[in-house]
Amino acid sequence: MTVAKGLEGVVALESQISSIVDGVLTYRGYDIDDLAEHAQFEEVTFLLWKGRLPQKDELDQLKKDLDNHATLPDVVLQQLREYPKDAHPMAVLRTAVSALAMFDQDADKNDPEVNYLKAVKLTAKIPTIITAYARLRKGLEPVSPKAGLGFAGNFLYMLNGEEPTDVAKQALDKALTLHADHELNASTFAARVAAGTLADMYSSITAAIGALKGPLHGGANEAVMKMLGEIDSIELVESYIQGKLDRKEKIMGFGHRVYKNGDPRAKHLKEMSRQLGQQVGNPKWFEMSNKIEHLVVDQKGLKPNVDFYSASVYTYLGIDKDLFTPIFAMSRITGWTAHVMEQYADNRLIRPRAEYTGLTNQSYVPVDQR
Numbered sequence: 131m132t133v134a135k136g137l138e139g140v141v142a143l144e145s146q147i148s149s150i151v152d153g154v155l156t157y158r159g160y161d162i163d164d165l166a167e168h169a170q171f172e173e174v175t176f177l178l179w180k181g182r183l184p185q186k187d188e189l190d191q192l193k194k195d196l197d198n199h200a201t202l203p204d205v206v207l208q209q210l211r212e213y214p215k216d217a218h219p220m221a222v223l224r225t226a227v228s229a230l231a232m233f234d235q236d237a238d239k240n241d242p243e244v245n246y247l248k249a250v251k252l253t254a255k256i257p258t259i260i261t262a263y264a265r266l267r268k269g270l271e272p273v274s275p276k277a278g279l280g281f282a283g284n285f286l287y288m289l290n291g292e293e294p295t296d297v298a299k300q301a302l303d304k305a306l307t308l309h310a311d312h313e314l315n316a317s318t319f320a321a322r323v324a325a326g327t328l329a330d331m332y333s334s335i336t337a338a339i340g341a342l343k344g345p346l347h348g349g350a351n352e353a354v355m356k357m358l359g360e361i362d363s364i365e366l367v368e369s370y371i372q373g374k375l376d377r378k379e380k381i382m383g384f385g386h387r388v389y390k391n392g393d394p395r396a397k398h399l400k401e402m403s404r405q406l407g408q409q410v411g412n413p414k415w416f417e418m419s420n421k422i423e424h425l426v427v428d429q430k431g432l433k434p435n436v437d438f439y440s441a442s443v444y445t446y447l448g449i450d451k452d453l454f455t456p457i458f459a460m461s462r463i464t465g466w467t468a469h470v471m472e473q474y475a476d477n478r479l480i481r482p483r484a485e486y487t488g489l490t491n492q493s494y495v496p497v498d499q500r
């Protein structure tokens with residue numbers, strides 16, 4: 131057996147949802163650059179789930195459905211009140227999403243229409259979970275979802291208790307589009323492995339949230355902001371980054387398993403970071419990030435990935451850094467659920483092999499003789 135460590139280069143399944151070919155990312159055949167410039171996140175959601183862009187009435191219906199399903203079951207909201215105030219929001223999200231299964235009487239019904247409804251429900255409720263906990267831990271009451279604001283707008287409204295500016299809403303909407311799906315990334319693979327056992331969608335999404343949390347995957351956006359906060363001044367960027375490189379430490383937000391010449395999503399987030407920095411009159415985080423990018427490209431030839439500039443974008447939107455990965459999940463839920471439905475539609479258990487490299491020919495010795 132040959133081992134592809136980390137499954138690098140292994141093609142594990144066929145998918146019609148998104149592709150990365152020669153560094154170009156497409157969702158259902160649409161270039162991410164085109165979608166990022168023109169599509170609303172709800173259109174992208176429909177595209178991922180249904181395989182085509184929605185008609186106007188279909189888009190309106192999806193928005194209504196997302197509004198209608200945004201409220202949490204009372205018990206789940208009550209549980210959020212009881213979680214420790216210093217829990218990581220990804221742990222909260224993972225736990226609350228898992229709990230939702232017990233309040234959906236169809237959780238274990240594996241039928242395409244019911245699964246579609248579960249995808250809608252999960253997508254609708256995740257922003258409510260994130261924002262309710264974000265407020266509760268600060269001693270504030272959760273803000274109930276408000277219909278008609280759009281997915282990104284409603285998130286910012288529930289987080290801050292006031293309707294967002296168009297600039298903030300559009301920036302978040304674009305960031306959500308850029309994060310919505312990404313072929314067979316680690317969290318999507320985790321979701322598909324769980325779905326491949328015919329476990330229910332809530333189980334698959336709980337597995338995906340767990341995988342996204344790690345700093346080598348979605349957790350990198352929070353780690354980037356921690357790094358920017360530690361450096362805290364443009365003058366200190368060079369010595370900080372040089373020190374890390376000399377110690378052979380990773381610079382978070384750089385490198386990628388698939389993109390070796392740059393992540394096509396990063397340029398959009400970079401431009402958003404530049405513009406938002408100017409608009410809020412504090413270009414520091416953008417300028418520091420830009421300097422880090424030049425140093426890491428020059429010294430290591432590594433380019434920023436989607437997590438690098440999203441950190442300063444979310445900071446400019448006034449969002450706490452430990453909510454960055456939950457926001458990633460709030461977008462990627464659309465891709466995860468699309469993949470779970472695709473897995474169910476043509477399922478085969480996902481079960482690779484391992485090459486055994488442990489001890490052999492051991493003989494049992496009773497415990498009192500060891």
Ligand SMILES: CC(=O)SCCNC(=O)CCNC(=O)[C@H](O)C(C)(C)COP(=O)(O)OP(=O)(O)OC[C@H]1O[C@@H](n2cnc3c(N)ncnc32)[C@H](O)[C@@H]1OP(=O)(O)O
Binds near residue numbers: 347383384388430432
């Ligand atoms: C949404 C996402 O998940 S995007 C990725 C988010 N994760 C990060 O930003 C974390 C930082 N980046 C990394 O850890 C990696 O680049 C990963 C996990 C993204 C990809 O990992 P792999 O494909 O396994 O690449 P691998 O870790 O083997 O890297 C190849 C070489 O580049 C180096 N390298 C890779 N990324 C970095 C980095 N961010 N900083 C410094 N060196 C790096 C490795 O140390 C390795 O060097 P070596 O050959 O001398 O040992």
Ligand SMILES: O=C([O-])CC(=O)C(=O)O
Binds near residue numbers: 315386388
């Ligand atoms: O594809 C990957 O390995 C990670 C990534 O960029 C994503 O999930 O968006």
